[in-house]
Amino acid sequence: MPEFFNVLPPDEARVLLLAQITAVLPPETVATEDALGRVTAVTITAPHPLPPFRRSTMDGYAVRAADTYGASESLPAFLHVIGEIPMGQPANISLQTGQAALVHTGGMIPDTANAVVQVEHTQMVGYRSSVIGNALAVRGEQPAVSSKQSTTGSPQLPNYPITQLPTLPFEIEVFKAVAVGQNVLQVGEDVTQDAEILPAGHWLRPQDVGGLLALGIMQVAVARRPCVGILATGDEIIPPEQAAGPGQIRDINSYTVAGMVRQAGGIPVLGGIIADDFDALYTAAANLLATGDMLVLSAGSSVSIRDMTVQVIEKLGQPGVLLHGVATRPGKPTIVGAVAGKPVLGLPGNPVSAMIQFDMFGVPAIYRLQGVKELPRQGVVWARLSQNIASESGREDYVPARLEDGPEGLVATPVFGKSNLIYTLVNADGLIKVPLNKNGLQAGEWVHVRIF
């Protein structure tokens, strides 16, 4: 275990940890509607093209494009409107040369049409152009509200004199030529049949759920949510519901870590608080690891407990501790390990260190257990630093910061405080990262602030 005494930069340490996760958790089938935030277990392909039929993208007339060629304001094309295609119905109208069919946005295009002329570029012979537009606009309207028509018409269409379409057939003038395919959504233009729509390992967002349902995919195979065991250790730690006597501190880390586990799609399993006793800690850890997919030991802050954590992880199995120490502040004494493909982390006892380190190693591990290939990109804002931040080269520093709107954009003000102080994070909007090779940051510099 030559890495053991090394203090690695965080990116290298994370690679070492994620390399241990060789298998994705087994899949389970869930309703697509409930799959938000889950991760696809298999590649999903389109069972049919989308849209499955040609649709109009405008209110207007389905036409044969050639019938409009050369049409202009001064020399309009004349077409006979022989029917209307109702929404949600097949376009059972056969167009001959010189014929057109009324169609609404989203409506189906007849086989014999190949373009749509938008209503604004037409005029009904003998009427102002607005007549048809408004007649289209009021189909299905109730008399009860037609008195409000003068204020509720579509802005681009003036008031109209009639509320009924003229009797079919009627004649229109077309003032602008359309090309083949114009204003028409082609079959498969959204997705073609059998196209790969989502890869395995994709974290599902609202649009992904919508995309699946659009294809009638009502169920989806997703990775089981990882169960993450969380143990707090330290003779000084008591449950939050207890009154704290002298020397006693309530458990924070179990709950902050549980929240971060939930946000990453995992299920936190709180194992409680274990006294500073090797056997007790080993037994609790072994049980949680056996029934779970990942283990987090929130070590007490003293050296003795940190070292006991190392020994417990070593005894749990192979490879055990991967490294003890990460080149960051806060969080240097983090223990990164794995046992038989399950990540095992020993977090520093300080609440700020624990959260930052869990974000650095625990959150990516939870995603990776679900098979996520590219981790969801983290939200970052760009802000101007209000004061200097000192740092040491060779170490990544994470400084909590508060964000405020200033005249030139966001201003980031560091919230300085020891990593024992949870309220430095409560009072912060995000974290400023001082890169490994920089000796601090200057007031006035533009910096990236991770929303945290």
Place this chain on the structure above:
Amino acid sequence: MPEFFNVLPPDEARVLLLAQITAVLPPETVATEDALGRVTAVTITAPHPLPPFRRSTMDGYAVRAADTYGASESLPAFLHVIGEIPMGQPANISLQTGQAALVHTGGMIPDTANAVVQVEHTQMVGYRSSVIGNALAVRGEQPAVSSKQSTTGSPQLPNYPITQLPTLPFEIEVFKAVAVGQNVLQVGEDVTQDAEILPAGHWLRPQDVGGLLALGIMQVAVARRPCVGILATGDEIIPPEQAAGPGQIRDINSYTVAGMVRQAGGIPVLGGIIADDFDALYTAAANLLATGDMLVLSAGSSVSIRDMTVQVIEKLGQPGVLLHGVATRPGKPTIVGAVAGKPVLGLPGNPVSAMIQFDMFGVPAIYRLQGVKELPRQGVVWARLSQNIASESGREDYVPARLEDGPEGLVATPVFGKSNLIYTLVNADGLIKVPLNKNGLQAGEWVHVRIF
């Protein structure tokens, strides 16, 4: 209603909408542990200081600082160690001049001490300095694992010859002076008693939950989660589980909007698909609005349905439609309204428009109903644009984009596609905003990409 025919820029439109939300939803009490993502209903203050006692931030010796003044490598101070303060116990040791007490990180400091000397700056008289450090490190260790000690010791401490602390009292040399308060966390240094720890209207993150539990606050008053009624309209729209016949399209918007409602802390209430009939739509909308806190009508894409939506919102109550039309692409025909303090939105039928517009108006409204004063900052990344984007001045354009890592940082490639195509958003990682006053963006420009 003079605003009615105006097309407002999105920021002004949002101000108009949020001004209608005059009351926060009533509070309910939940377990703090389950309050992640909820919004505080009242200001919360600290019932006691944190920490409630003085704690050591180091492993070392609690001392009277004056006893170390002038100490150096060549002229150490000698102190008598008269006891050890166990973790989680009161520091019942009274120090006289020249005396010290062993203390662990996080341990309580005796009343008579005012600083901590870290163990690395001391040496036990007659031993190497490592002796005490390692003795501290192995308290509670089991013989079963002590054989692994050579590989598991803390990196900065060499192997030690003994596993027991010397019998008390013993003598140490101190090589470095400490100031009053050094390595000591003061009472209330994290939060003082009665300090305002969280304002009303605060969206609770993992660290906030931890901060509350650290103070023993086991329950918290939060705003009730807003119930958001969602109706889809359009004769062409069918439920996702149905096979789509010619001219029919499965409902997408109900589900993408429901996902966004959940992400913002609301409860989506799906009202189903309503035919293009004024009475049916009005009845369904009135029922959902009466039992809910907000209403979203995902209008069909045709002009007739959009206008019917306007009329329904007008009939639902005052003030009704606030504006019909927002200066964005996609999403211009959005209807923004409110009825008796409840936001009512009419979204365009196109799925891309619907999502972008709901993000622009619906999500802020859900937060505001819960009393959130400052909306959670949205995640943005900075990327170099791979190709030109055309736009029109006077309109905010939102262009879906895919992000890839390039040699100089992230590269954003626009996913062009009509706003009817849900897969433009499925295939995108975020949205590029082209500001109101810009005529497009150039390839090679650095742009903000909203994670979406």
